[in-house]
Every structure is written in structure tokens, then in C-alpha cells.
Amino acid sequence: MPTTLTLAYEDRLAVLTLNRPEKRNALCHALMDEFDAALNEVAASRAQVLLLAAEGKAFSAGMDLEDLKALATHTAEENHRHSERIAHLFRSLYLFPKVTIAAVQGAAIAGGAGLATLCDFTLATPAASFGYTEVRIGFVPAIVSAFLIHQVGDKDARDLLLTGRIITAEEAWRMRLINEVVAPEALQTRARQLAAELLENSPASLRATKALLRQYHGEAIERDIHSGMEANANMRQTADFAEGVSSFLERRKPRWSE
Numbered sequence: 110m111p112t113t114l115t116l117a118y119e120d121r122l123a124v125l126t127l128n129r130p131e132k133r134n135a136l137c138h139a140l141m142d143e144f145d146a147a148l149n150e151v152a153a154s155r156a157q158v159l160l161l162a163a164e165g166k167a168f169s170a171g172m173d174l175e176d177l178k179a180l181a182t183h184t185a186e187e188n189h190r191h192s193e194r195i196a197h198l199f200r201s202l203y204l205f206p207k208v209t210i211a212a213v214q215g216a217a218i219a220g221g222a223g224l225a226t227l228c229d230f231t232l233a234t235p236a237a238s239f240g241y242t243e244v245r246i247g248f249v250p251a252i253v254s255a256f257l258i259h260q261v262g263d264k265d266a267r268d269l270l271l272t273g274r275i276i277t278a279e280e281a282w283r284m285r286l287i288n289e290v291v292a293p294e295a296l297q298t299r300a301r302q303l304a305a306e307l308l309e310n311s312p313a314s315l316r317a318t319k320a321l322l323r324q325y326h327g328e329a330i331e332r333d334i335h336s337g338m339e340a341n342a343n344m345r346q347t348a349d350f351a352e353g354v355s356s357f358l359e360r361r362k363p364r365w366s367e
Contacts (some may be wrong), residue, residue: 130165247353
């Protein structure tokens with residue numbers, strides 16, 4: 110049985126909920142495995158729309174601290190396998206054959222921002238925030254950047270990836286990173302209302318349209334993901350990555366090598 114998420118069905122709507130509120134829904138190995146299994150189940154089901162939500166105050170704080178600690182001691186081969194795993198997770202969600210909606214109630218940071226924004230529709234409350242903070246800890250926002258640059262364009266992608274700053278839901282909406290800002294008490298209602306609107310459409314047409322959209326960017330995305338995985342794995346072998354992880358875990362300012 111899944112331990113990091115729940116999957117429920119409301120007729121033709123599948124609701125996948127991240128369920129590690131005590132860890133701010135951080136991305137650990139178990140969550141990634143269970144997320145992948147849930148996507149496969151929903152793809153094979155009669156559900157036509159997938160709603161992604163999260164328990165607790167945060168949507169997802171990014172990589173789990175225990176996994177982050179382990180990365181500092183990984184070999185190059187282990188780092189490459191981990192990069193492939195993250196790439197598979199993001200690719201599977203972005204290219205999912207059925208329509209996806211994310212309902213974001215809180216912070217969506219680093220990999221959590223990837224999950225929140227790679228859905229077809231992203232709804233967020235004013236309390237939600239988004240950020241690609243990898244450069245702050247000597248990391249590279251490599252894999253998610255392959256998608257982000259297609260979503261918001263070159264200038265805004267450079268802003269988010271190079272500064273590592275956290276942005277509000279309102280600014281994310283202005284960048285077109287999300288679709289709507291919704292009052293907290295209306296978030297789940299609005300998500301289901303949108304799902305109901307989508308379910309009025311032809312299922313065959315929705316599948317065909319998503320397949321067409323995958324073709325438009327598929328080749329470029331795959332090329333960029335491959336480049337991202339290499340950059341991701343290579344950066345993890347550097348002194349700055351080791352220092353960034355240590356300083357983050359020790360809650361101190363990093364002392365970079367240059």
C-alpha cells in the first residue's frame with residue numbers, strides 16, 4: 110500500500126494527493142516510486158482527468174533532506190541514475206496522456222515546483238509560492254529547466270533559475286507559469302469545476318490533442334532533458350555542491366570555492 114500519497118477516484122476524475130505533510134511533501138525515493146505507479150494506474154483506468162493535490166501547508170518542498178544528505182556521497186554512476194529517476198518522474202507527468210490539473214495550496218519549491226507546474230493546468234492560492242532554488246545550494250536546476258524555458262520563455266526562465274528567488278502566486282500567474290489564482294476556500298471546488306468542464310469534452314479528442322501537444326515539443330524536450338541529466342550529475346561531483354548541501358543542512362551561509 111502507498112505510504113507517501115493517496116489515490117482516489119471520483120467517477121472519471123482521479124485525485125492523487127501527496128501525503129507527507131510532516132515532511133512538507135518532500136520528494137523521497139518512496140514517493141517517486143509510488144507517484145510513478147499511481148500515474149501508470151490512472152493511465153490504465155477509465156479516469157479522464159487527473160487532479161494533483163497535497164496535504165498540509167506545503168505543496169512540496171523539493172528533495173527530501175535525507176536523500177539530499179546521501180547525494181553528497183554518491184558516485185558519478187549513482188548520481189546519473191538519480192538524475193534519470195527525476196527526469197523520468199517529470200517526463201511522465203508532463204507527457205501524461207490524460208488531462209492533468211494541479212491544485213497548489215502552499216510552497217512548491219525546486220522539484221516540487223516541477224510537479225506543480227508540469228500539469229496542463231495549475232491553480233494556486235495566494236499563499237502558494239514557487240521557486241527553483243537549486244543555485245542557492247550549489248546545485249543545477251537542470252532537468253526542470255528543460256520544461257520551464259518552454260513554459261515562460263527565455264528571460265523569465267533565466268530570472269527564476271539564476272536568482273533562485275521565491276515568487277508569489279500572483280507573479281507566477283503574470284509569468285504564465287500558472288493558470289489561475291484562487292481563494293483558499295475555493296481551491297478544491299474550482300479544481301473540480303475545471304475537471305467537470307473538461308469531462309464535457311470528447312475523451313478521444315482530449316487524448317488526441319494531448320498526443321499532438323507532445324509531438325510539438327517532444328524532440329526538443331528529450332534533447333534538453335538529456336543535457337540536463339548530464340549537467341545535474343556532473344554538478345554533484347563538485348566542491349560547491351558538497352559545500353552547498355552541508356551549509357544548507359547546517360543552516361549556515363555557504364563558503365563557495367571561488
